[in-house]
Amino acid sequence: xxxxxxVSKTFINLAEDKKKAVLQSAVREFxxxxxxKASLNTIVRDAxxxxxxxxxxxxxxxxxxxxxxxxxxxxxxxxxxxxxDVSSLHFFSKVxxxxxxxxxxxxxxxEYFQMYLKVLFEADVPxxxxxxxxxHLFSSEYFGPLCDEARxxxxxxxxxxxxxxxxxxxxxxxxxxQGYALSYLDSGLxxxxxxxxxxxxxxxxxxxxxxxxxxxx
Amino acid sequence: xxxxxxVSKTFINLAEDKKKAVLQSAVREFxxxxxxKASLNTIVRDAxxxxxxxxxxxxxxxxxxxxxxxxxxxxxxxxxxxxxDVSSLHFFSKVxxxxxxxxxxxxxxxEYFQMYLKVLFEADVPxxxxxxxxxHLFSSEYFGPLCDEARxxxxxxxxxxxxxxxxxxxxxxxxxxQGYALSYLDSGLxxxxxxxxxxxxxxxxxxxxxxxxxxxx
DNA sequence: GAGTAACATGACCGGGTGGTCATGTTTGGT
DNA sequence: ACCAAACATGACCACCCGGTCATGTTACTC
Numbered sequence: 001x002x003x004x005x006x007v008s009k010t011f012i013n014l015a016e017d018k019k020k021a022v023l024q025s026a027v028r029e030f031x032x033x034x035x036x037k038a039s040l041n042t043i044v045r046d047a048x049x050x051x052x053x054x055x056x057x058x059x060x061x062x063x064x065x066x067x068x069x070x071x072x073x074x075x076x077x078x079x080x081x082x083x084x085d086v087s088s089l090h091f092f093s094k095v096x097x098x099x100x101x102x103x104x105x106x107x108x109x110x111e112y113f114q115m116y117l118k119v120l121f122e123a124d125v126p127x128x129x130x131x132x133x134x135x136h137l138f139s140s141e142y143f144g145p146l147c148d149e150a151r152x153x154x155x156x157x158x159x160x161x162x163x164x165x166x167x168x169x170x171x172x173x174x175x176x177x178q179g180y181a182l183s184y185l186d187s188g189l190x191x192x193x194x195x196x197x198x199x200x201x202x203x204x205x206x207x208x209x210x211x212x213x214x215x216x217x
Numbered sequence: 218x219x220x221x222x223x224v225s226k227t228f229i230n231l232a233e234d235k236k237k238a239v240l241q242s243a244v245r246e247f248x249x250x251x252x253x254k255a256s257l258n259t260i261v262r263d264a265x266x267x268x269x270x271x272x273x274x275x276x277x278x279x280x281x282x283x284x285x286x287x288x289x290x291x292x293x294x295x296x297x298x299x300x301x302d303v304s305s306l307h308f309f310s311k312v313x314x315x316x317x318x319x320x321x322x323x324x325x326x327x328e329y330f331q332m333y334l335k336v337l338f339e340a341d342v343p344x345x346x347x348x349x350x351x352x353h354l355f356s357s358e359y360f361g362p363l364c365d366e367a368r369x370x371x372x373x374x375x376x377x378x379x380x381x382x383x384x385x386x387x388x389x390x391x392x393x394x395q396g397y398a399l400s401y402l403d404s405g406l407x408x409x410x411x412x413x414x415x416x417x418x419x420x421x422x423x424x425x426x427x428x429x430x431x432x433x434x
Numbered sequence: 435g436a437g438t439a440a441c442a443t444g445a446c447c448g449g450g451t452g453g454t455c456a457t458g459t460t461t462g463g464t
Numbered sequence: 465a466c467c468a469a470a471c472a473t474g475a476c477c478a479c480c481c482g483g484t485c486a487t488g489t490t491a492c493t494c
Contacts, residue, residue, distance in 0.1 A: 164406070
């Protein structure tokens with residue numbers, strides 16, 4: 001939709017290697033410093049191109065950034081939805097799948113994820129509300145039907161609104177991924193140091209509480 | 218402890234009005250733009266002082282920022298601990314108290330809270346890990362004993378480690394406050410538009426799930 | 435009221451920024 | 465072989481930054 005506006009055909013037609021180098025340098029810089037502080041000078045130096053070329057590919061800093069964020073959204077969707085057929089699973093198993101999709105995303109695209117976190121808390125990113133809305137829209141479009149279905153099947157209680165359930169799942173996944181991606185955000189779990197098996201049992205514990213509650217039965 | 222180093226006695230002896238003006242301008246600017254992008258020029262303009270004066274009060278930008286963050290930590294502690302005697306309450310009532318202390322904190326000190334959020338996701342804040350560690354230390358020092366006690370009393374199940382419980386409470390409180398403070402972080406609850414009564418019932422629902430789980434009993 | 439110490443001021447500095455553009459180089463069609 | 469169009473280059477621009485410092489102003493002591 002924005003494709004034609006934010007990136008020139010010169011860039012589209014570029015050799016694949018060069019394209020990757022430019023995108024990778026840009027993602028890395030945006031992940032490191034956020035939108036405003038990211039330096040185009042650094043990006044062009046890292047990507048071994050000239051500044052003039054960058055401005056031939058993208059109209060300006062904003063267009064470059066939006067192009068990369070679009071890539072991020074695409075990768076997120078593919079990660080969550082590409083996890084194989086899920087329709088036969090129990091509600092909590094589906095939620096577990098999403099937890100794991102998140103963990104894998106951070107593993108495969110750590111810089112994209114960190115860039116996203118930067119956008120979350122940087123005030124003057126152009127078009128930021130739209131960018132974040134797109135991510136959140138995906139989240140509620142995905143979990144909303146899941147909740148409704150689970151409620152119909154009687155898998156979860158019906159005196160808690162779907163929005164509240166989504167909120168809690170969102171909060172727990174976000175915090176878990178943030179702790180996993182950035183150790184200093186970890187609130188005591190030390191996820192960064194765990195191997196996959198320990199992380200798995202952590203996720204299981206969180207889901208157990210979500211399912212059965214903190215009070216022993 | 219750092220008091221003598223990071224702020225001059227000239228500033229301490231300043232007229233209360235002027236002191237407040239300087240601090241307020243600085244907090245506002247750091248909240249708006251984060252550490253790196255915050256402009257000392259803007260701060261001195263807002264506070265109606267000269268740049269030279271600012272440098273007579275604080276050694277540099279970093280010292281000013283650390284002084285303000287220290288204020289933040291002090292205000293947080295006072296907000297959570299100053300909520301009256303709590304020792305006789307049930308575990309979940311205590312947790313509810315902390316939720317409310319957070320809501321009130323955001324109401325009273327929105328700029329301090331936003332500044333804190335900025336620090337969370339800004340990479341090159343000097344001494345950032347220390348700053349965040351101090352906040353998190355307080356959180357686990359507060360909730361740790363609470364969990365242990367609740368487990369002894371049999372108020373919560375004993376097959377979930379305290380760290381996991383703290384992680385979940387932390388995640389839910391953080392997300393709730395972030396959604397409350399910054400509407401674009403809201404994941405569908407629209408907390409920003411609620412009155413206190415609706416927020417209260419939202420908190421209750423989250424705590425109900427935490428207590429009894431999502432599966433109907 | 436003179437003298438001095440504390441405090442206030444803003445022009446100025448080196449450096450980095452996003453963005454521009456005249457110039458040079460490569461490419462491909464004929 | 466030639467030429468035009470597409471692409472690459474980096475010096476350059478205006479602007480803003482954090483930080484400095486010579487100079488001015490205020491306040492207090494005797």
